[in-house]
Amino acid sequence: xxxxVLVIDDEEMNLNVLKLILEDMGYDVCTFSxxxxxxxxxxxxxxxxxxxxxRMPGKNGAEVTENILSAKPHAKVLILTAxxxxxxxxxxLDAGALSLLKKPFEIAKILxxxx
Amino acid sequence: MDKEKDYFIEDLIKGTNEFLDDISLxxxxxxxxxxxxxxxxxxxxxxxxxxxxxxxxxxxDGTVELTVSKDDMKxxxxxxxxxGGGNDIDKEMVIDELEYHGVVFGVxxxxxxxxxxxxxxARIQINGVVxxxxxxxxxxxxxQFVVEDxxxxxxxxxxxxxxxxxFKERTTYTLVKKGEYLARVVPKxxxxxxxxxxxxxxxxxxxxxxxxxxxxxxxxxxxxVVAAADGRFEVRDxxxxxxxxxxxxxxxxxxxxxxxxxxxxxxxxRVNDGFKVEAGGSIVCKRTLDASEIKYKRDLQxxxxxxxxxxxxxxxxxxxxTKYIENxxxxxxxxxxxxxxxxxxxxxxxxxxxxxxxxxVAGGKIYSQNGVxxxxxxxxxxxxxxxxxxxxxxxQRNLEWIKDKxxxxxxxxxxxxxxxxxxxxxxxxxxSTRDRIREYxxxxxxAAKALMAQLDRNRKADVVVTGTVxxxxxxxxxRVPYVVSHEIEGVRFYxxxxxxxxxxxxxx
Numbered sequence: 274x275x276x277x278v279l280v281i282d283d284e285e286m287n288l289n290v291l292k293l294i295l296e297d298m299g300y301d302v303c304t305f306s307x308x309x310x311x312x313x314x315x316x317x318x319x320x321x322x323x324x325x326x327x328r329m330p331g332k333n334g335a336e337v338t339e340n341i342l343s344a345k346p347h348a349k350v351l352i353l354t355a356x357x358x359x360x361x362x363x364x365x366l367d368a369g370a371l372s373l374l375k376k377p378f379e380i381a382k383i384l385x386x387x388x
Numbered sequence: 389m390d391k392e393k394d395y396f397i398e399d400l401i402k403g404t405n406e407f408l409d410d411i412s413l414x415x416x417x418x419x420x421x422x423x424x425x426x427x428x429x430x431x432x433x434x435x436x437x438x439x440x441x442x443x444x445x446x447x448x449d450g451t452v453e454l455t456v457s458k459d460d461m462k463x464x465x466x467x468x469x470x471x472g473g474g475n476d477i478d479k480e481m482v483i484d485e486l487e488y489h490g491v492v493f494g495v496x497x498x499x500x501x502x503x504x505x506x507x508x509x510a511r512i513q514i515n516g517v518v519x520x521x522x523x524x525x526x527x528x529x530x531x532q533f534v535v536e537d538x539x540x541x542x543x544x545x546x547x548x549x550x551x552x553x554x555f556k557e558r559t560t561y562t563l564v565k566k567g568e569y570l571a572r573v574v575p576k577x578x579x580x581x582x583x584x585x586x587x588x589x590x591x592x593x594x595x596x597x598x599x600x601x602x603x604x605x606x607x608x609x610x611x612x613v614v615a616a617a618d619g620r621f622e623v624r625d626x627x628x629x630x631x632x633x634x635x636x637x638x639x640x641x642x643x644x645x646x647x648x649x650x651x652x653x654x655x656x657x658r659v660n661d662g663f664k665v666e667a668g669g670s671i672v673c674k675r676t677l678d679a680s681e682i683k684y685k686r687d688l689q690x691x692x693x694x695x696x697x698x699x700x701x702x703x704x705x706x707x708x709x710t711k712y713i714e715n716x717x718x719x720x721x722x723x724x725x726x727x728x729x730x731x732x733x734x735x736x737x738x739x740x741x742x743x744x745x746x747x748x749v750a751g752g753k754i755y756s757q758n759g760v761x762x763x764x765x766x767x768x769x770x771x772x773x774x775x776x777x778x779x780x781x782x783x784q785r786n787l788e789w790i791k792d793k794x795x796x797x798x799x800x801x802x803x804x805x806x807x808x809x810x811x812x813x814x815x816x817x818x819x820s821t822r823d824r825i826r827e828y829x830x831x832x833x834x835a836a837k838a839l840m841a842q843l844d845r846n847r848k849a850d851v852v853v854t855g856t857v858x859x860x861x862x863x864x865x866x867r868v869p870y871v872v873s874h875e876i877e878g879v880r881f882y883x884x885x886x887x888x889x890x891x892x893x894x895x896x
Binding site: 286289290293294297298356357358360362363366371372373377378379380381382384385388 | 770772774784787790791794795798799801802826829830833836837840843859860861862864867868869871872873888
C-alpha cells in the first residue's frame with residue numbers, strides 16, 4: 274500500500290511541484306493551499322507524513338503543527354520555511370515537528386521520514 | 389615484658405653502632421661496607437640465637453644451585469655458605485653444576501669467583517648471581533635511504549591531545565634548495581647468529597625497514613641523496629622527492645596574467661581581483677587572495693586572508709590554511725584552518741573546520757562533514773549563520789541540483805498540461821513532450837533516491853563553540869535541526885542518534 278503524504282502550502286506552484294515529485298516517487302499525495310482545510314484533513318485522516326508551510330495567511334505552520342500533534346502525538350510533521358532561524362520554526366520544532374525543509378523543499382529530509 | 393623487649397632492641401642497636409665505630413676507628417680493611425655489614429649481621433644473628441638459647445646447626449658444606457632461564461640464555465646461581473664447620477664452596481663445585489646443566493658458553497668466571505669468595509668469607513647466602521649469559525642474534529638490516537630528520541617533521545601546530553592549534557607554529561611546506569642534502573645511504577648491516585649458554589646457535593632475523601626511495605628531482609651523490617632542483621620536499625608512500633616550485637615575486641595581476649602550473653606555486657604578493665590561478669600541487673600566497681577563481685589539487689596557504697567580494701571561488705583538493713575568509717565561496721577536500729574569522733561566506737569541507745579560540749563565524753553557511761570548532765558563532769545582532777555537519781556536501785549539492793531541475797521541469801510540465809487540457813486535439817508533439825518531462829522527472833527522482841544512501845557520512849560530527857553562540861544561528865547535524873534561540877556559552881552540539889535530536893552539552 275502506498276504511503277500517504279499531506280502537503281499544506283499557500284503557494285500553488287510549490288504544491289504542484291511537491292505533488293508531482295512525490296507521486297513519481299510512488300507516494301499518495303494530497304495537497305491543500307488553505308491551512309484551515311489542510312489541518313482539518315490532517316485531523317480527519319491518517320497520513321504517514323504531513324508537510325506544512327510556516328508562513329501562511331490566516332494560520333501559520335507552527336499553529337497547524339501544534340494542533341495536529343496535540344490531537345495525534347505520533348503524527349510526523351515537517352516544516353517548510355524560507356528561513357531556518359524563523360522564530361515560528363523554533364515554535365514548530367518545540368511542538369514536535371521533526372525537521373525543517375528549506376523552500377521549495379529538501380527531498381533528502383522528506384525521504385528520511387518516508388523510507 | 390614489653391619494656392624488657394624495648395631495652396633489648398635498644399641495647400642491640402647501641403652495641404651494633406659501637407661495633408661499627410670500632411671498625412672504622414681501628415681502620416680494619418674489610419673489603420667494603422657491605423661485607424662489614426654482613427659480618428655485623430652474622431654476629432648479631434649469632435648473638436640472637438645465643439640469647440634465644442638455640443643450639444648451633446650441625447656441620448654442612450657450602451653449596452651452589454643453578455637456575456637456567458627458559459630460553460637457555462641466562463644462568464643464575466644461588467650460593468649457600470657452609471655452616472657448623474662444613475667445607476667452603478670451591479670452583480670445582482660450580483664447574484660440576486655447569487656441566488650438569490650442559491652450560492658450555494658465556495660463563496662469567498669473574499662473577500663466579502667473586503660470589504664464591506664473598507659467600508665463603510662472610511658466611512652469607514648470595515642469591516641470583518648471573519654466572520652465564522648467551523649471545524643474542526643481531527638482525528640483518530638491508531641497505532636503506534634515511535631521510536634527514538629536519539625534513540621529516542610533520543605539519544606543526546595541531547596538538548592531537550587537546551585539539552588546540554598554534555597557528556603561529558603551523559607550517560605546511562618544507563622548501564629545499566638545489567644541491568641540498570636530503571638523505572643518506574646506509575649500507576647493509578650483516579646479521580649475526582646468536583648462541584645459547586648450552587651452545588645452540590640462534591638464527592638472526594631480517595629487520596623490517598620502511599623503505600623510502602628517492603624520486604623526482606633528486607640525485608645520488610656518493611652516499612648522499614641531494615635535491616636536483618629548488619622546490620618543496622615531500623615524503624609519501626615509500627618515496628621522497630622535490631616538487632618544483634613556481635615563484636611569483638610580486639602580485640598576480642596584469643603583469644603575470646592568469647597562472648597555470650603543474651607543481652606548487654609560491655606567490656609573494658597578492659592575487660588580484662579576477663585573476664585565475666591553477667596549480668597541480670599546492671599554493672602559498674603571502675598576501676591576500678582577492679575575488680579570484682582558484683583551483684588547486686593540493687593545499688592552499690594564505691598568509692593574510694581570502695576576500696571574495698561574492699565573486700571569488702576557491703576549490704582545493706587538500707587543506708586550506710588562512711587568517712580569514714570574507715564574502716567568499718571556499719571549498720576544500722580536507723580540513724580548513726581559519727585563524728580569525730569567516731564573514732558572509734559559503735565554506736565547504738569534507739573534513740573539519742578548525743578555528744582559533746578567539747575566532748568568529750558570522751553570516752553565511754558552513755558545510756563541514758566532520759564538524760566545526762570555533763570561538764564564536766553568530767552575533768548579538770542575530771545575523772543568520774547556518775552550520776551543517778555530518779553529510780557529504782557534494783552529495784547534498786547534487787541533491788540540490790536534482791531538486792532545482794525537478795522544480796524547473798515540474799513548472800514546464802504544468803504549462804504543457806494546461807495547453808493539452810485547453811486543446812482537446814493537442815498535437816502529438818505536446819503529448820510526447822509531456823511524457824518526456826515525466827520520464828525525466830522520474831529519472832532524476834531515481835538518482836536522488838540512490839544518492840540518499842551516500843549522504844550521511846558522520847553521525848559523530850559535532851559543533852564545538854568555545855565562546856558564545858547567538859540566536860540567529862541554525863545548526864544541522866545529519867539533517868537534524870537545532871535553532872539557537874538564546875545565547876549559549878562554551879558548548880558542544882552533537883547528534884543523539886537514538887532520539888534523533890541535536891543535543892547541547894557544556895564544554896568541560
